[in-house]
Amino acid sequence: MDTFFARNRLSAYLDGSLNTNEAAEVEAALAEDPALRRDYDAMRSAVEMLRTLGPVQAPEGFQARVLARVQDEPDPGVVVSLWRRSLGRLPVEALALAAAAVLVVMVIQGKDSAPPDDALALQRAVQTEDYDASSSANQDAPSASAPSPTRETQQGPQSAEAKLESTPGAGQTQGSSAAQALPPAADGDLRTTTRSSSDSSSDSSSDFSSDFSSDIGSVSSKDISSASGSTDRLDKRLKSLGGTPSQPYAPAWETTVPGASLDGTASAPTTQSPQDLAERANTDDAELSTTRGSELSTGIDMEGPRSYRISMATDEVLAQLSAVAKQTGGRLTTASGAPLKTLSLGDNGKTTWIHIVVPQDRATDVEGYLNGLSAVPTPPPTTDVLYGSDFTVFVIQLTGTP
Amino acid sequence: MILLLLGMAWRPDGSDGLAPDEELVQRFQGGDRSAYSDIVVRYQDRVFTLSLRWMGDRQIAEEVAQDVFIALYRSLDRFRGESRLSTWIFRVTVNHCKNRRLFRRRRKMDQHEPLEGTRADADGPVRQLPAQGPGTNSQVHRSEAGRILQDALDKLDDSHRTILVLRDVEDLPYEEIAQILDLPRGTVKSRLHRARAELARVLSRVISPEDIFD
DSSP: OOHHHHHTTHHHHHHTOSOHHHHHHHHHHHHHOHHHHHHHHHHHHHHHHHHHHSOOOOOTTHHHHHHHHHHTSOOHHHHHHHHHHHHHHSOHHHHHHHHHHHHHHHHHHHHHHSOOHHHHHHHHHOBOTTOOGGGGGGSOOOOOSSOOOOOOOOOSSOOGGGOOOOOSSTTOOSSSOOOOBBOOOSTTOOOOOBOOOTTOOSOOOOOHHHHHHHHHHHOOHHHHHHHTTOHHHHHHHHHHTTOOOOOOOOOGGGOOSTTOOOSSOOOOOOOOOHHHHHHHHHSOOHHHHHHTOOOOOOSOOOOOOEEEEEEEEOHHHHHHHHHHHHHTTOEEEETTSOBOOOOOOOSSOOEEEEEEEEEGGGHHHHHHHHHHTTOEEEOOOOOOOOOOTTEEEEEEEEEEOO | OHHHHHHHHSOOOOTTSOOOHHHHHHHHHTTOTHHHHHHHHHHHHHHHHHHHHHHSOHHHHHHHHHHHHHHHHHHGGGOOOSSOHHHHHHHHHHHHHHHHHHHHHHTTOOOOOOOSOOSSOTTSOSOOOOOOSSSOOHHHHHHHHHHHHHHHHHHSOHHHHHHHIIIIISOOOHHHHHHHHTOOHHHHHHHHHHHHHHHHHHHHTTOOGGGTOO
């Protein structure tokens, strides 16, 4: 007989709110377990005491004292009745006309403020309030700890807002239609600068993976925000999300030399498989302990992949997810765990699965960003790809726009 | 209007002989302030009971109960009837008790003061000493038992005390308690279970229940 089951149902049994089967189980347990029986009797006696001795009468004269206090109160109906009398003098037609006029004004104002659909989608992807094309040429090129190729996505016509920041470092030239834009400013969103340049340096391919490793260590929030001249703003934003400005993060899977400096000067990437990298990430060594970045606990345990669906996704959305992953010290991968090479969903509106793998303590940031994109949580899928217990995996289903 | 007239002509006899809550609210919102007096009569015992079991002191409990009815007076015009009046009154009472207790804790005023005359019959003597020997007066027993019960309730945390009083003293159904405390029904049941177990544990250290009841 399950005593644990019965013990947790003593109160409901006392109230007679169990169904027949559950009540029978409890009764059987009570018959068999003397300790359980004693506990039930003690509970029953306590409840009887409450029911018998609990209710009391209000002190004598209580009502009179309350009414005496109420005498000093203004009549709550006076204000209401004044309004009613005032409105009551107006003809119904006038009131209806006034209400209709208010509605029309609200609709007109609503239409004026609502951006077109395309622009709305773009606005959601990128916050343009800090965009200043005219000042882009005057932006200081942030220093990079190591020369690294510029990475950008080729997405047809140069759209300042849509370009993803490659590396705020060497290779950045002026005179182009560089633009700085920040991701959505909705709650939980992260900010990063995006910069594009038509005169990008050597590596202008959209091969995400080849550039990721060199970028991940050299990009810090300070670098990015200084490029936009808004370090404080970015830091405040990050802090508001519960995190701290990310330190240069060099995930273990990208480091090949044990004991190598983890100050952002990541060495050349390895070509290990995701499983190998995950195993390495799981090993307990000093190198790994320093790659965990901030020790700030967000209370998030490795509970398994979190799954979301983003409908009507565009390449811009994918680019922003990539930026978010990088900003939080993580990365974007395919569903099989391989680095994502192409930030394009294609034109046929197909569904694409990607993973966002971030350090555990940055998962909240990513989650907030996904909420800002109106990503819909879905039941977590099973995945055989392991990234290590220090990381949170976001499985994202992207449904492209046909 | 017709219903109101019918209601006034034919008044169903409740346990207190007063009109139903809905009618009293309607009358009050229509300007009949005597309806408020009826509401006070109907709920004064229950509000005072909840306040007393929360605060543990009669004087403070009366102050809290009066505050509840003043708040009720100020807000009753805006009561829309989306919940029962009793639910609303109990919720206001719980909130007032919490606030008052918090206030007293912050001012370090929450010292245990022995209850006086905590018996169902408040007109009796203020204090009674337990008699010795056979033929013990049951009223004395109940007075002492009431004190012990209150002491035990004071040892519980606020959430347990609240739910015990609402369920086992005020005899409210789970659904109404869930509305009052803004909790899921399942949480009410589980919390009630823990509260009862805790009260039983506290009481068992002090008395054997058979000693209380004749």
